[in-house]
Amino acid sequence: MKLLLSEKEVQKKVEALAGKISQDFLGKEILLVGVLKGAFIFMADLARQMTIPVKMDFVRLASYGTGIRSSGKVKFTKDLETPLRGQNVIVVEDIIDTGITLKHLSQCLKARRPRSLKVVALLDKPGRREVNFHADYVGFRIDDHFVVGYGLDCAEEYRNLRGIYVLK
Ligand code: PRP
Numbered sequence: 804m805k806l807l808l809s810e811k812e813v814q815k816k817v818e819a820l821a822g823k824i825s826q827d828f829l830g831k832e833i834l835l836v837g838v839l840k841g842a843f844i845f846m847a848d849l850a851r852q853m854t855i856p857v858k859m860d861f862v863r864l865a866s867y868g869t870g871i872r873s874s875g876k877v878k879f880t881k882d883l884e885t886p887l888r889g890q891n892v893i894v895v896e897d898i899i900d901t902g903i904t905l906k907h908l909s910q911c912l913k914a915r916r917p918r919s920l921k922v923v924a925l926l927d928k929p930g931r932r933e934v935n936f937h938a939d940y941v942g943f944r945i946d947d948h949f950v951v952g953y954g955l956d957c958a959e960e961y962r963n964l965r966g967i968y969v970l971k
Contacts, residue, residue, distance in 0.1 A: 804951070808943060810965040813925075813953055816942045817845065820923060821852030824893060824940060832856045833891045834917075836883065838908070839863040841897035844954040844962070845925045849895060860885045864904060871903050877911040887915040897954045898926040902936035909936075926950065926967070 808816075824833070832855065837846040839861050850857055863881035864870060870878055892912060899905055905922055913920055923940035930947045951957050952964030961968070 804968045804970055806966055807945065807948065807950060807969050808953075808967040813942075813965075813967060814848070816925070817848045818852050820925075820940055820942055821849050822854070824849075824921075824923065825854040828855055828891055830855075831891050832858070833893050834858045834860060834885060834887070835893050835895050836912070837861045837895045838897075838904070839881065840962070841954045841956070842895045845897050846895045849923070858885065862908070864908065871907050875907075877907045887912060887917040890917045892917040892920045894920070894922045896922065896924040896938070898928065898950070899924045899936065899938060899941075900928050900931045901933040903934055905938070906934045906936040925953070926955075 835846060835850055835857050837843060837859065846859070850859060860883045861881065862879055862883055865878035865880050894905070894908065894912065896905060909920060909922060921939040924938040925942040927938060927941045927944045928947055929944055948969040950967050951961035951970050952967045954962050955967070956962045957970055
């Protein structure tokens with residue numbers, strides 16, 4: 804395992820992202836929507852760095868095989884508990900790879916008529932994109948490495964690491 808982003812680098816970036824989002828939504832309230840499981844640590848840190856009021860909710864999507872890639876539709880294994888109409892929604896993701904998850908999730912959530920919908924992703928692998936998707940806020944653009952830590956797993960291991968590592 805090789806360190807890609809240290810705990811300090813990650814925390815600095817999370818602080819900067821929270822600052823930017825808080826500024827962009829000054830005077831408003833936002834609903835953070837975390838995509839389980841990977842985003843839970845990023846979301847916990849991001850939420851605590853925000854300087855405007857935030858509410859939080861989570862979705863979990865069916866994984867490969869029963870999910871979006873095979874069905875072309877978003878299948879929730881856990882849907883939101885909050886109605887989105889009139890809300891300023893920020894979807895919180897740990898990583899964008901092919902873009903399929905976020906493209907479909909964004910379309911699905913937009914259909915619920917939020918006031919606004921933006922996406923923040925800590926990591927982005929633009930080289931792996933299969934569909935056209937751009938996040939509104941991106942922490943780090945990285946090469947096509949298999950990364951773990953800070954919420955990201957390999958067979959459910961390593962999510963609790965404080966930094967982000969390339970698994971060899
Ligand atoms: C990862 C990540 C995104 C998705 C990105 O989740 O958290 O949700 O894959 O991939 P894509 O851009 O190719 O659609 P994963 O399915 O590994 O589940 P997890 O968050 O529970 O680990």
